[in-house]
Amino acid sequence: MYFSLYKSEPSQGDIDFYNKCVQLSKISYNDLGIKEKYVNAVNEKLWIVASSYVKRMEVEKTPIKKLNCLEKMHEVLNNCIIFSSGKKDGGVDDILPIFVYIIILAQPKRYLSDLNFINAMINPNKMFGTSGFLRTQ
Numbered sequence: 001m002y003f004s005l006y007k008s009e010p011s012q013g014d015i016d017f018y019n020k021c022v023q024l025s026k027i028s029y030n031d032l033g034i035k036e037k038y039v040n041a042v043n044e045k046l047w048i049v050a051s052s053y054v055k056r057m058e059v060e061k062t063p064i065k066k067l068n069c070l071e072k073m074h075e076v077l078n079n080c081i082i083f084s085s086g087k088k089d090g091g092v093d094d095i096l097p098i099f100v101y102i103i104i105l106a107q108p109k110r111y112l113s114d115l116n117f118i119n120a121m122i123n124p125n126k127m128f129g130t131s132g133f134l135r136t137q
Helices: 011-027 041-056 063-085 092-106 111-121 128-134
Strands: none
Touching: 011 063, 011 092, 041 063, 041 092, 063 111, 092 128
16 A cells, blocks of 8 residues: 555656755755844754755655654754744744755655655644644645
8 A cells, every 4th residue: 555655756746846956955045035043053954954854754654754754854943943043933934944945955855755645644634733834834
């Protein structure tokens, strides 16, 4: 059943998304709208850690483990915001540009297939909080 829902080869959408990430890999923080207060050496290292969770999605086999990778990425991202701003949580204006940067940095080869697999297998009525937010990104 796994391979009927999750094909062994990347979809054309996956290939296009990967190629777009490669094209955007030289984009600046300003171009993405990442606020200057979040750009520092510590956060840049943590964004690399966060991108490793996105890459990890490709090797996980279950939708919940794939979703857990996104949640861990978001946790690292949110910790960067807390560390840099002192806020308890970042708003979408703070989170989204960094989220996009992390995805571009990760250059995932099967990101759309992973998201579709998560959406197909996890009950949307049980997707609240961070999990629900990440499904919509």
